[in-house]
Amino acid sequence: MKLNRFAIYIIVGAVFIAIGVFVGLTARLFPVAASAEAAAVDSLFNFMLAIAVVVFLIVEGGIIYSIIRFRRRPGDETDGAPIHGNTALEITWTAIPAVIVFILSIYSYQVYVTIRNPEPKDNEVRVGVIGQQFAWKFTYEMPEDDDPEVTPELRERIKQYMIDSTLYVPLNRPVRAIIESQDVIHSFYIPEFRIKQDATPGRVSEAYFTPIEKGEWWVICAELCGVGHAAMSQINRVVVLEQSEFDQYIATLYAKAKETASDPRSPEVGRQLVINKYACGACHILDDAGLVGNIGPSLNGIATRAEGHAERGEGLVGGTDAAAYIRGSIVNPNLYLVPGYAAGIMPQNYGNPNVMSEDDLEAIVNYLLTIR
Amino acid sequence: MATTVQPTAVAVPKPRGIAKYLAWSIDHKVIGIQYIATSFFFFLVGGFLAELIRIELLTPAASLMVDGGAYNTLFTMHGTIMIFLFVVPMLAGFGNYLVPLMLGQKDMAFPWLNAFAFWMLPPAGVIMLAGWLVGPAQAGWTSYFPLSGPQYSPFDGQTLWAISLHLVGASSILGAVNFIVTILNMRPPGMTIWQMPLFVWATLATSIIILVATPFLAGGLTLMLLDRLAGTSFFSPATGGDPLLWQNVFWFYSHPAVYIMVLPAMGILSEVLSVHARKPVFGYRFIALSSLAIGFLGCIVWGHHMFTSLASWARIPFMLTTMLIAVPTGVKMFSWIGTLWGGKIRFTSAMLFALGFLSMFVLGGITGVFLASVPVDIHLHDTYFVVAHFHFVLFGGSVFAIFAGLYHWFPKMSGRMLNERLGKIHFALTYIGFFLTFFPMHFLGLEGMPRRIYTYDPKYEALNVLSTIGALIMAVAIVPFLVNLAVSLVAGKPAGSNPWRALTLEWMTSSPPPDHNFDEPPIPASDPYGYGTPEGAAYLASGGKMALPDSGGGHAHTDQPIERPATGD
Numbered sequence: 015m016k017l018n019r020f021a022i023y024i025i026v027g028a029v030f031i032a033i034g035v036f037v038g039l040t041a042r043l044f045p046v047a048a049s050a051e052a053a054a055v056d057s058l059f060n061f062m063l064a065i066a067v068v069v070f071l072i073v074e075g076g077i078i079y080s081i082i083r084f085r086r087r088p089g090d091e092t093d094g095a096p097i098h099g100n101t102a103l104e105i106t107w108t109a110i111p112a113v114i115v116f117i118l119s120i121y122s123y124q125v126y127v128t129i130r131n132p133e134p135k136d137n138e139v140r141v142g143v144i145g146q147q148f149a150w151k152f153t154y155e156m157p158e159d160d161d162p163e164v165t166p167e168l169r170e171r172i173k174q175y176m177i178d179s180t181l182y183v184p185l186n187r188p189v190r191a192i193i194e195s196q197d198v199i200h201s202f203y204i205p206e207f208r209i210k211q212d213a214t215p216g217r218v219s220e221a222y223f224t225p226i227e228k229g230e231w232w233v234i235c236a237e238l239c240g241v242g243h244a245a246m247s248q249i250n251r252v253v254v255l256e257q258s259e260f261d262q263y264i265a266t267l268y269a270k271a272k273e274t275a276s277d278p279r280s281p282e283v284g285r286q287l288v289i290n291k292y293a294c295g296a297c298h299i300l301d302d303a304g305l306v307g308n309i310g311p312s313l314n315g316i317a318t319r320a321e322g323h324a325e326r327g328e329g330l331v332g333g334t335d336a337a338a339y340i341r342g343s344i345v346n347p348n349l350y351l352v353p354g355y356a357a358g359i360m361p362q363n364y365g366n367p368n369v370m371s372e373d374d375l376e377a378i379v380n381y382l383l384t385i386r
Numbered sequence: 387m388a389t390t391v392q393p394t395a396v397a398v399p400k401p402r403g404i405a406k407y408l409a410w411s412i413d414h415k416v417i418g419i420q421y422i423a424t425s426f427f428f429f430l431v432g433g434f435l436a437e438l439i440r441i442e443l444l445t446p447a448a449s450l451m452v453d454g455g456a457y458n459t460l461f462t463m464h465g466t467i468m469i470f471l472f473v474v475p476m477l478a479g480f481g482n483y484l485v486p487l488m489l490g491q492k493d494m495a496f497p498w499l500n501a502f503a504f505w506m507l508p509p510a511g512v513i514m515l516a517g518w519l520v521g522p523a524q525a526g527w528t529s530y531f532p533l534s535g536p537q538y539s540p541f542d543g544q545t546l547w548a549i550s551l552h553l554v555g556a557s558s559i560l561g562a563v564n565f566i567v568t569i570l571n572m573r574p575p576g577m578t579i580w581q582m583p584l585f586v587w588a589t590l591a592t593s594i595i596i597l598v599a600t601p602f603l604a605g606g607l608t609l610m611l612l613d614r615l616a617g618t619s620f621f622s623p624a625t626g627g628d629p630l631l632w633q634n635v636f637w638f639y640s641h642p643a644v645y646i647m648v649l650p651a652m653g654i655l656s657e658v659l660s661v662h663a664r665k666p667v668f669g670y671r672f673i674a675l676s677s678l679a680i681g682f683l684g685c686i687v688w689g690h691h692m693f694t695s696l697a698s699w700a701r702i703p704f705m706l707t708t709m710l711i712a713v714p715t716g717v718k719m720f721s722w723i724g725t726l727w728g729g730k731i732r733f734t735s736a737m738l739f740a741l742g743f744l745s746m747f748v749l750g751g752i753t754g755v756f757l758a759s760v761p762v763d764i765h766l767h768d769t770y771f772v773v774a775h776f777h778f779v780l781f782g783g784s785v786f787a788i789f790a791g792l793y794h795w796f797p798k799m800s801g802r803m804l805n806e807r808l809g810k811i812h813f814a815l816t817y818i819g820f821f822l823t824f825f826p827m828h829f830l831g832l833e834g835m836p837r838r839i840y841t842y843d844p845k846y847e848a849l850n851v852l853s854t855i856g857a858l859i860m861a862v863a864i865v866p867f868l869v870n871l872a873v874s875l876v877a878g879k880p881a882g883s884n885p886w887r888a889l890t891l892e893w894m895t896s897s898p899p900p901d902h903n904f905d906e907p908p909i910p911a912s913d914p915y916g917y918g919t920p921e922g923a924a925y926l927a928s929g930g931k932m933a934l935p936d937s938g939g940g941h942a943h944t945d946q947p948i949e950r951p952a953t954g955d
Contacts, residue, residue: 043832044765055761062759066752073719073748080726081741084663085733094665094729096918103724104669104717111716115709115755122705122759129761130698198533199629201694201768205834208765212695214630215532216623219695232843236694236768236836238526240533241454244839309453356455358540 030071038064048231048254049207050224051129056208058125065114129208131188131222138188141181143221145193145200145213147361148242148309149293150233150250152181157261157268168275174371175271177291181233181252183225184260191221196369197361201237204252210236225254241359242297242309249296278373284381287374297360302385310360311352316340317383323350340379344370410505412497413901417504418483419799421475422792424507428471431515433864435464440823440857446844457840458524459543463517465527466547469643470554471511473784477650478503478561480791481589483799485565487892487899488583490574490908495567503560510553517543526838528636529610531621531629536614545614548607555603558646562596565589574891577910583890584673588653591677595642595649598685603639606632630695637688645684647780649677651787652718655740658790659722661888662737663729666915669721676714683711693763701760708758715751719744734886735809739790742817746782750775753828768838771831777824789816789867797885801897802878808870815863822856887926890914894930 038060047053084094142153154176156169164172183189193202195213202221203210206229211221230253235246255263274283288294288303295305300313320336323329329350331342342349345365348357364370407420439460442450451457482500486493494500517523521541525534534544569590573582582590610632612618619625621632660667667673689696689704696704722744731737753775757763766772789812796804826849831837835846842850884893889911895904908930916922 043829045834055765058759059756059762059765062756062762066755070748070752073723074745076723077726077741077745080723080729081731081733084726084729084731086664086730090730092664092730093918093922094663096666096916096922097668097724097728098666098913098915099669099672099721099724104672104721107720108672108713108717112710112713115712118755118759119706119709122761123702125761126698126702132698198538199530199695203768203834203836205765208761210694210764210767214623214695216628217630234834234836238458238530238533238838240538241458241524243458244454244841247836247839248841248843358538359455362537 026075027072030068030075033071034064034066034068037067044208045205046227046229047206047208048225048227048229049209050226051131051222052206052208054125054128058121061121062118065118129222134190135188138190139184140190140192141183143181143191143193143202143213144196145202145235145239146196146293147198147240147296148235148246148249149179149296150181150200150202150235150246151177151179151291151293152250153177154182154264154267156271157264159268159272164272171275171278172268172271175274175286175291176267178267179250179290179293179295181250182260182263183252183254184257185225185228185254187257188222188224191223193219193221197363198239199237200235200239200246203234203236204231205234206231207252212237228254228256230254242307245296245307245309249293279376279380281377281381281384284377284379287378288381291374292364292370292378300385311355313382313385316385318386320383337379337383340382341375344375344378410501412493412501414482414486414494414497414500415799415899415903417500418479418481420504421479421482421507424504424511425472425474425476425479428467428511429476430864432464432467432472433861435460435467437857437861439464440854442840443842443850444854446842446847446850448841451840454840455524458526458838459518459522461838462523462526462529462547463514466514466523466551468780469527469647470551471507471514473647473780473788474554474558474643475507476788477592477647477784478558480585480654480788480795481561481565481592481650484795484892485568485586485589486572487798487895487903488586488890489568489572489577490891490894490904490910491568491572492903494564495572496564499560500564503557503564506553506557506560510550510557513546513553514550517546520546523547528640529632531610531613531627531632532623534610535622537622545611548610548614552604552607552611555600555607558596559600559604562593562600565593566597569593574907574910576912580671580674581910581912581914582674583653583914584656584667584670585650585653587674588649588656588677591681592646592649594678595645595681595684599639599642599646602635603643606635606639609635630692633692633695634688637691638685641688641691642681642684644776644779645680647784649680651743651784652677654787654791654794655722655743656725657888657890658736658740658787658794659725659744660915660917661794661886662732662734662740663726664732664917665725665729666913666917666919667721668724668727669717670915672717673721676717679714680711683707683714687711690758690763693760694767705758705760709755712751712755712758719748719751734793735804735806735813736790736793738810738813738817739786739793742813742820743783743786743790746778746786746817746820749825750778750780750782753778765834766831768836769831770827770835770837773837774824774827774831777827781820781824786816789813794886795892796874797881798892798897798899800875800878801881802874803881803885804874804878805870808866812863812867812870815859815866819856819859819861819863823853823860824856826850826852826856883929884926889916889922889925891930 041060041063044056047056140155144151156173156176193211193213195215200213201210202213207223209221209223211219230251232247233250233252285303295307297307297309298305298313317336320339323339324336329342330338331345332338347360351357406416442457520543522543525539532538569586609620613620619627621627621629623629656667656673687704687708690708693701757766757775793804793809830846830849835842881897883896891908891910894908911925
């Protein structure tokens with residue numbers, strides 16, 4: 015009789031473990047694993063899931079069995095058996111979870127050591143990731159250039175235009191993302207790569223991943239960053255390219271940057287800056303540049319409206335003309351508020367030349383003066 | 387002889403009836419009910435905000451909200467209200483009402499301090515809600531800098547938020563001091579520390595955590611207020627401050643706060659399970675000691691909230707401590723199942739909610755282990771998986787236990803029984819609604835849906851619809867409970883002193899107890915969970931008047947303060 019009960023426990027335990035192993039081997043609960051590191055994380059997760067399923071079944075099974083088997087029968091007013099405990103059993107169910115979490119800790123540590131990859135590798139690609147309210151932007155390293163006309167000063171100038179609103183990375187090469195924030199905390203998150211790292215202002219942090227699948231996914235902001243936090247998760251894409259395509263992309267970006275650096279205040283440069291470097295489309299609508307944000311006022315027809323504000327003397331900085339209104343709206347957005355929009359939503363730091371250079375500001379003003 | 391539990395100057399006539407609960411009172415029973423009623427009001431407020439959140443999330447596009455700011459305010463206030471104005475004070479209310487009764491005393495050690503601690507809460511609540519008049523806080527209940535700083539949160543609601551939490555924190559600290567002194571010094575003769583009811587044990591462990599952790603909240607809030615109002619820059623990187631300092635200080639309080647909200651709930655659970663299963667608590671000492679173990683470990687795991695911001699070497703030790711918490715938590719879970727095993731389970735509403743806790747809290751515990759693992763957490767951090775996890779802990783755990791406690795002790799507090807049929811409807815709807823709301827969130831998080839967003843990728847829509855349906859079921863579920871409360875208060879079946887035939891001391895007096903609690907000093911049962919034993923049956927039969935042969939053991943305590951040795955000077 016006693017042996018029988020013991021046999022039942024063994025059988026039930028074996029069934030639970032079989033279910034756990036089955037779930038652990040077959041469950042695909044994460045999005046596609048697009049980085050080399052993702053596979054290790056996914057195996058760890060599924061290993062934990064298998065144990066979790068067994069624990070879950072034991073506990074829920076124990077509860078359900080108890081409430082059926084030990085329910086009070088009608089008319090029974092007696093108490094249950096006065097069992098106060100069982101030291102051997104209690105030590106067992108303290109020790110087994112302790113061993114399990116010990117194993118999980120070691121396994122997790124091993125996976126973490128392999129995925130965090132702190133040592134620089136020869137073939138790694140470095141990209142800059144900058145968080146701002148409410149978009150990401152990405153900077154790229156410049157390719158070699160043997161053009162004798164490109165002086166070190168010019169190269170410095172070109173460098174600041176090596177920026178884009180889409181993250182392009184080559185297939186099968188380790189990528190080191192250097193992550194910064196321009197204002198509040200953001201969190202750089204690409205679920206398909208299983209990476210997440212906070213962009214904390216005042217700090218430089220890093221994330222590592224090796225894309226192993228071609229494709230295009232969202233770059234998400236996972237840390238609350240203000241009114242546009244939700245929008246920030248559906249603005250920027252990461253695109254994995256073949257190495258040749260990636261080289262082509264960098265060459266094109268560099269050529270454009272070089273051109274911009276020669277005439278940094280032209281309206282066409284301003285248009286590119288509005289689209290890419292300053293990600294104005296996170297908040298503003300501007301048909302000419304394909305911007306579709308809905309957090310701030312629309313920029314369509316801004317030049318015409320700016321003339322009206324200039325006549326009324328509203329929100330002007332560095333002059334009395336329409337350009338002064340646009341400039342004021344950028345460097346000191348609270349100076350004049352478009353009705354229906356609150357103070358403090360637009361970034362307040364574009365007046366800082368380290369955030370927006372004088373050239374960039376004038377290029378954007380020149381561009382927006384063409385929007386009628 | 388220095389202190390006395392009697393008020394010194396009582397000239398005003400005591401208010402009676404409802405008025406008693408609206409006035410200053412130093413009776414721990416009145417204060418306990420004041421806490422419970424106030425925090426229940428905030429439960430309804432926080433629940434209303436939660437319903438708005440779920441209705442907004444029914445569709446991927448913006449529907450209810452004018453902008454992201456309005457939505458940010460919703461979840462900021464929902465989280466803050468539920469944690470600081472509902473769960474924490476609700477459990478303090480249970481502690482106030484029950485601890486002196488369970489110890490056979492006429493009041494807490496410091497009755498005036500007790501009343502003072504309670505009366506900080508209503509102003510805290512008013513100040514919190516007043517945020518809506520001046521531009522409410524919208525930086526999340528975690529209020530990370532610099533988003534919550536003066537530059538990015540220029541509205542005064544954020545300042546009011548900090549002031550309100552300051553009051554709640556101070557109230558909590560005063561309450562904790564009172565509980566510790568009461569529990570350590572006022573156990574009745576015949577009750578050693580190993581014979582205390584487990585709810586009292588849990589309150590003791592909780593109070594120690596509050597005393598260790600809450601001053602850090604106060605410190606953090608003070609620095610926040612200085613940064614916001616006095617132009618300092620403790621947390622602002624632009625002027626040399628460090629945003630991670632806020633995260634460290636905040637989580638040094640706010641992680642232990644989880645245990646402040648869960649340990650007393652676990653204490654309630656031990657009482658309810660044992661009484662309604664008619665069986666001794668299984669492994670009393672393991673349960674009591676695991677509360678202390680959880681309390682200790684809970685103070686050294688805060689870094690797991692920062693696995694995506696801490697330096698990578700610093701993540702490992704927090705992973706280890708966090709994993710370890712699973713062990714004492716598991717001990718409790720298994721001991722409770724051991725308590726059910728071989729019992730005579732009565733499916734009262736209190737018991738149903740307790741079983742609801744058991745079956746749901748386990749999921750919150752298991753998902754906690756996933757989040758403890760750094761590589762897995764990096765993917766899941768700040769996604770809906772985390773939202774699911776803490777709602778299984780705090781709703782599946784704390785809220786289910788609070789309802790279990792309300793059904794269990796309402797007869798003691800009011801002298802009347804709650805209606806069991808309405809209670810069962812309440813339970814069934816809450817249980818289904820809860821599961822439907824929060825279970826799908828695990829999968830959303832695993833897929834990568836970040837939290838705190840009001841517009842989302844349409845691929846997440848189907849699970850969000852399920853979740854919103856669950857939330858609406860929970861909104862309906864509260865109706866039978868409110869009706870039950872209102873009707874039972876006036877027309878409920880009289881409860882008698884001990885409707886559940888329980889052995890702990892709060893049942894050894896009339897329901898509701900007289901002002902002085904016990905007509906004569908009660909004698910505790912030698913085993914507060916001695917169900918099924920001849921001693922337990924004899925004790926029940928005697929109505930708690932009978933001294934048991936082996937009850938004199940241990941060191942006797944009196945309600946006198948600790949005697950201080952005479953000093954030379």
